[in-house]
Amino acid sequence: MKEYCYDCNQMRKFIPVSREEEVNVRGELIAGTLDYLRCPVCGLEYITSHDTDPGIHAIYDEYRRRKGLPGPDEVRALREGMGLTQEEFVARAGLHPDSLRRYENGALIRDLDATIVKDLCLSIEVMH
Numbered sequence: 001m002k003e004y005c006y007d008c009n010q011m012r013k014f015i016p017v018s019r020e021e022e023v024n025v026r027g028e029l030i031a032g033t034l035d036y037l038r039c040p041v042c043g044l045e046y047i048t049s050h051d052t053d054p055g056i057h058a059i060y061d062e063y064r065r066r067k068g069l070p071g072p073d074e075v076r077a078l079r080e081g082m083g084l085t086q087e088e089f090v091a092r093a094g095l096h097p098d099s100l101r102r103y104e105n106g107a108l109i110r111d112l113d114a115t116i117v118k119d120l121c122l123s124i125e126v127m128h
């Protein structure tokens with residue numbers, strides 16, 4: 001795929017490369033495979049977008065497993081289980097609307113927001 005190389009100052013046909021790496025996620029080192037694009041001439045590498053990189057999602061999954069944080073599917077299932085739209089859920093939970101959208105799309109949940117979501121989970125389990 002052709003990208004603009006800022007070292008060569010011209011368009012280059014970048015080569016996709018994958019590499020095993022340890023990524024620092026909020027102080028936790030987690031190993032995973034990350035995808036890069038490399039300029040064949042100067043060797044400059046771009047990381048591919050985190051939002052679309054399956055490697056970073058696997059790393060986030062491992063971090064959530066270690067920390068007991070809810071993942072995108074759990075957050076969505078909780079909200080849908082309450083019969084709430086995203087707007088209704090953020091109003092009830094006190095989350096930022098953009099945060100909820102990002103969490104449901106795979107972003108790593110903030111610790112504080114995870115606590116809010118877990119408390120909501122518990123309060124629902126108590127009601128049932």
Ligand SMILES: [Zn+2]
Nearest residue numbers: 005008039042
């Ligand atoms: Zn280059």
